Amino acid sequence: MATGRTHRPATRSRGIPEATVARLPLYLRALTALSERSVPTVSSEELAAAAGVNSAKLRKDFSYLGSYGTRGVGYDVEYLVYQISRELGLTQDWPVVIVGIGNLGAALAGYGGFASRGFRVAALIDADPAMTGRPVAGIPVQHSDDLEKIIAEDGVSIGVIATPAGVAQQVCDRLVAAGVTSILNFAPTVLSVPDGVDVRKVDLSIELQILAFHEQRKAGEEAGADSARPAAPVPPPAPRATAAPAADGGRKGPDGDVPAVMPA
Amino acid sequence: MATGRTHRPATRSRGIPEATVARLPLYLRALTALSERSVPTVSSEELAAAAGVNSAKLRKDFSYLGSYGTRGVGYDVEYLVYQISRELGLTQDWPVVIVGIGNLGAALAGYGGFASRGFRVAALIDADPAMTGRPVAGIPVQHSDDLEKIIAEDGVSIGVIATPAGVAQQVCDRLVAAGVTSILNFAPTVLSVPDGVDVRKVDLSIELQILAFHEQRKAGEEAGADSARPAAPVPPPAPRATAAPAADGGRKGPDGDVPAVMPA
DNA sequence: ATGTCTTTGTGAACGCGTGCACAAAGATGG
């Protein structure tokens, strides 16, 4: 799971719960597949199975959008595809910039799932002059000096950050200052942004750590009870005299995280 | 946000809530950064700010692990790093295989965040014979014919799927049959797995779609009220005579999704 | 030793999300 929204604590935007919004793309994908097989209608049961969710949940989700089903029959596939697309804002074109063209940035640039959903890679941006002009996935990389100009000219409102963690906040600041109001962050850092800007983050290592937790549980289910096998349990240490004030200069935050996503 | 667990509906594993488990890696990252700056202790307030969460939430999260703080002082950084690492199972070595070495698979193979958290890339596997033997991120790619052998020999229990959507379920089945019990799925498909196997998925395009939803809302906040600007609202269509049975052959599911993550 | 000050740990209230179960709606057949 890529996690967390940032601001907008629980403000269900106009009656559509966040949890529902997060599932709409799932339904859309399943519906698109059905559409390509020319299936005219689906029941909530079938569609729920295809999307991997509960059918009651799916019906309730759709009920937030309106009454688009027909009792005794199901949902019209094409119509539902359109309605969900419209609700998600995919009927319009969304120019996107990707900043940080390392391995990950390059993978994102070539990802087919974007274009097919109305997202258009407007520009690839990297700080390395050696990258400038080199085509990645058919798009020439531009230097980060031109970041503001690119965003302004193309009217970009969505930015993807695939830089090393150390520079992610700076990049974020520049994107926001230039007019970007939605950011997808792949750098392992907590970004701070002003109100009105949405941030979603994807941290690959976090997902693995969650899996490891469950894996460990499965392994230790019927084994050694609780005795610490590793060497040093380290008893609760004697606290130092003065608590470190940890004078953090403003909001620069914990940028210097260990590994960078990409050496860019 | 990478989303969703699959099975184990809400079974809080041994008293630690899922939501808390999902945040532990976040705390660990912030603590590691502090540790590298040789900060001896942190208050819940400071650490919460660094991790981007509420301080009360953080304290409650830690309370599930035990009473590791000192009132009036805060938490000992090193000790907490150790405790969280142990809880997440990061004190042991986790061999991981990555299947599907396209752009994304290659990016994952070179991702520094894995090794530093106790994850070791045991093998890279791809179905393309042309890839076999070629080193990616210093690790030679092996052919998928040897998948079962590799998993058995290395005792791999965690698999990463970065293949095109069309083959993800087959790959998943082979991984599970070979003994893998945790899967991180990057392919845009719903994987079906037997009980006891954990699946987490990361869908890049879903994250963007969620951002687009909020972006659209922000844009249309004070504009045209509800009148559909796009061309075809498509009135609720006249339903066909017979509902399509959509005879789905078993659980193969909606594999043929539009774009593949990687042409591998 | 006593008082003050800081910070943890948690009881309790609240809100969101989920899932059950069923009534209403419509299709279909006679």
Place this chain on the structure above:
DNA sequence: CCATCTTTGTGCACGCGTTCACAAAGACAT
């Protein structure tokens, strides 16, 4: 036109997660 059958849409209850607010615990100064 009526009966039956399917499937939606939703009222309701329950449980998890979040947040507030505060008492208890310990550090520190005098």
